Amino acid sequence: xxxxxxxxxxxxEVPEGLTILEVARKxxxxxxxxxxxxxxxxxxxxxxxxxxxxxxxxxGIRISCIQNVMDGLVVNTESERVLxxxxxxxxxxxxxxxxAKELIDLAAKHGVFESRxxxxxxxxxxxxxxxxxxxxxxxxxxxxxxxxxxxxxxxVTTDFESLSEYCIGCGTCAQICxxxxxxxxxxxxxxxxxxxxxxxGRFELETCNLCGVPYxxxxxxxxVKRNSDESMAVDVVRDLCPTCARRTGAINLVSQxxx
Amino acid sequence: xxKEKIEKIVNKHRHEKSAILAILHExxxxxxxxxxxxxxxxxxxxxxxxANIYGLATFYSAFSTEKRGKTLVRACDGISCHINGSQEVxxxxxxxxxxxxxxxxxxxxxxxxxxRCLGLCSISPNVSFNDKxxxxxxxxxxxxxxQKMTGDSK
Numbered sequence: 268x269x270x271x272x273x274x275x276x277x278x279x280e281v282p283e284g285l286t287i288l289e290v291a292r293k294x295x296x297x298x299x300x301x302x303x304x305x306x307x308x309x310x311x312x313x314x315x316x317x318x319x320x321x322x323x324x325x326x327g328i329r330i331s332c333i334q335n336v337m338d339g340l341v342v343n344t345e346s347e348r349v350l351x352x353x354x355x356x357x358x359x360x361x362x363x364x365x366x367a368k369e370l371i372d373l374a375a376k377h378g379v380f381e382s383r384x385x386x387x388x389x390x391x392x393x394x395x396x397x398x399x400x401x402x403x404x405x406x407x408x409x410x411x412x413x414x415x416x417x418x419x420x421x422x423v424t425t426d427f428e429s430l431s432e433y434c435i436g437c438g439t440c441a442q443i444c445x446x447x448x449x450x451x452x453x454x455x456x457x458x459x460x461x462x463x464x465x466x467x468g469r470f471e472l473e474t475c476n477l478c479g480v481p482y483x484x485x486x487x488x489x490x491v492k493r494n495s496d497e498s499m500a501v502d503v504v505r506d507l508c509p510t511c512a513r514r515t516g517a518i519n520l521v522s523q524x525x526x
Numbered sequence: 527x528x529k530e531k532i533e534k535i536v537n538k539h540r541h542e543k544s545a546i547l548a549i550l551h552e553x554x555x556x557x558x559x560x561x562x563x564x565x566x567x568x569x570x571x572x573x574x575x576x577a578n579i580y581g582l583a584t585f586y587s588a589f590s591t592e593k594r595g596k597t598l599v600r601a602c603d604g605i606s607c608h609i610n611g612s613q614e615v616x617x618x619x620x621x622x623x624x625x626x627x628x629x630x631x632x633x634x635x636x637x638x639x640x641x642r643c644l645g646l647c648s649i650s651p652n653v654s655f656n657d658k659x660x661x662x663x664x665x666x667x668x669x670x671x672x673q674k675m676t677g678d679s680k
Contacts, residue, residue, distance in 0.1 A: 410575030415584040426576035427562045427591075433575060 270338040273322065275345065287331035287342055288316050296344050299353070299373055301360070301445045302396035303332045306406060313396050314356050319343040328352060350377075358382040360394050367392040367446035391463045393423055393448035399440035409435050409490075411467065423448070425467050434468035436460065436484035456481045475508035477515070482508035527557040527564050536571045543572050546582065550589055558634070559593045595630045595637030597675065599623070600654045603640045606647035615651050615668045616640065622672050635676075 268283045274294060281290050286309060291298055301313035309332040318331040322341035328348065336342075343349065357374040362384035364370055374380070395414075400423060403412045411434035415424045425431035436458050441451035451460045453472060460468040470484035488506070507515065535552045539545035549568060554560055560583050569579040583589045601616045620626060623636050630637045644652045649661035653668065660671055 410577050413577035413581035415581050417585050417587075424580075426566075426580040429562075431577070433577065 270336055270340070272336050272338075273341040275343060281336055283336070285336055287318055287320075287329070287334050287336055287340075290336055291318070291331065291342070291344055298331060298344055299377065300332060301370075301373075301394055302398060304398055304402070304443065307398065307401050309333045310397055310401065313360070313394065315353060315360075317349055317352055317356070319346045319349050353377060354379050358384055362386060364389050364392040364394050364446050364448070367394070367448070370394065370446050391422065391448055392446050393462070394446055395421060395423070396445060397423075398443045398445065399423060399449055402439050402443050407435070407437060407439055409433050409437070411435075412440060422464075423462070424464075428465060430469060431467055434460065435486040435490045436468050436470040437487050437490070440467075453481070458484055473506060475511050476506045477511040478508060480508055480510075527553060529567060531556065532564060532567050533571065536568065541572060543574060546572060546574065546579070547586075550583060554589050558590075558596060560589050560591055561593075562591070565591070593630060593634060595634055597636050597655050599636055599638045600641045600644065601638065602642070602644045602646075602650065602652045602654075604643035604647065604650075607643075607651040610650045611664060612651035614665050615653060615663050618665055618668050619653070619672070622669070 269280045270283050272279055272281055272290065274291065275296065277294075279290075279294065281293075288298055288300070288303065288309075298318070299315045301315055302310045303313075303316060311330050311333045314330060316331045317328050318334075320327060320329045320334065320340060320342055323337060323339040324334075331342075331344070354377065357377060357379040359382070360370060361374055361379065361382035365382070365385060365388060367389075397414065400412045400414055403409050411425055411431040412423055413426065414421055415428075416422060425434065438451040438458075438460060441449045441460055444450075449460065449462050449467070451458065456472050456474075458468075458470045458472055459466060470486065472481035473483055473485050473488060474481050505512075532553060535549055535556075539549055546568075549572075550560060553564055553568065557564065565579050565583055566576055568574075569576050572579075583591060599619060601612065601619055603612045603616065616627075619638055623631055623638055625631055625636070625638055627638055627640050644654055644659060646652045646659065646661055651663050652659055652661050653663060653671075654660070655671075655675060660667070663671075
């Protein structure tokens with residue numbers, strides 16, 4: 268079913284069941300988010316995606332990543348009230364993570380350059396968006412990360428803040444982190460996933476069968492093998508790095524075509 | 527805690543994941559702590575990831591991952607208790623038990639914690655020793671109670 272929505276004074280017809288954020292992004296409207304990711308669905312903690320609603324809903328500020336569109340909804344994504352509230356949110360986030368480059372850039376884009384709540388340097392630069400915990404749990408299924416403690420002490424950590432037995436070294440958490448609080452580096456034959464407070468995972472890298480370059484931890488390769496069907500897993504089984512896998516794949520394809 | 531004891535508790539709850547809080551409560555009560563060893567063993571028995579059980583155990587203040595005193599002294603320092611002189615009571619507790627807040631005595635008999643409210647504002651200041659709560663306290667009264675308690679535990 269389609270519903271009529273007024274988005275920034277423009278009447279549009281959109282399918283039911285979408286969130287305001289999804290609709291707005293399809294229309295090319297830029298709404299900043301930190302905790303939202305297409306693969307993971309809404310979570311609603313960073314609050315940056317606020318919009319002003321009206322019409323069938325009582326006039327007020329809503330979180331657009333959680334609020335679904337409905338018939339007769341009026342949405343304004345850049346009213347003065349939205350921008351004022353969003354600047355305030357940026358100040359709060361900056362107070363928590365003052366050295367996170369990605370956050371500083373995003374805030375600057377929205378006209379916030381310093382926070383009046385600044386209380387000194389952050390011990391982790393984490394904004395508690397939960398992307399790493401959710402992706403590790405819901406998408407990878409490794410369950411290496413969790414939120415521990417409560418309130419002001421809440422933080423992302425592994426069990427007992429130690430090297431995690433569950434971590435497979437895939438690095439998805441480092442890749443998805445919007446503030447760079449979790450990082451990953453490959454040094455020689457070792458991969459380290461770490462935060463400012465300690466190391467989450469430390470892995471020896473397997474070397475490529477063809478070129479001999481270290482490229483991925485054994486645990487991660489086993490995980491990929493377990494979770495892909497045979498045709499997909501061929502390159503993993505042969506223990507080839509992505510470059511060599513691509514090259515041999517291309518050579519195979521060309522030789523098949525020549526025949 | 528010994529593995530057999532943990533197994534007994536988990537068996538009692540028929541290995542139900544939903545009973546995880548009850549299990550943690552019982553282990554905490556018996557051992558006065560939920561250390562890494564116990565938590566990991568419970569997680570294994572229930573089939574729960576370590577990270578989940580660690581998040582759970584650190585979230586609730588009823589649980590502690592470090593060894594707590596056998597008798598947990600919770601001194602209330604909420605608004606009512608505070609204006610009725612809880613600071614004095616807490617100072618007496620600190621000096622008599624010879625520990626700071628959130629510490630445990632050397633013989634692991636007492637642990638001292640400051641809490642926000644015990645829900646007994648009208649008869650403040652309050653201090654609870656495990657499940658028993660003492661009210662309308664002052665310097666002298668808390669000394670008396672403490673002498674009785676330490677006498678009992680020796």
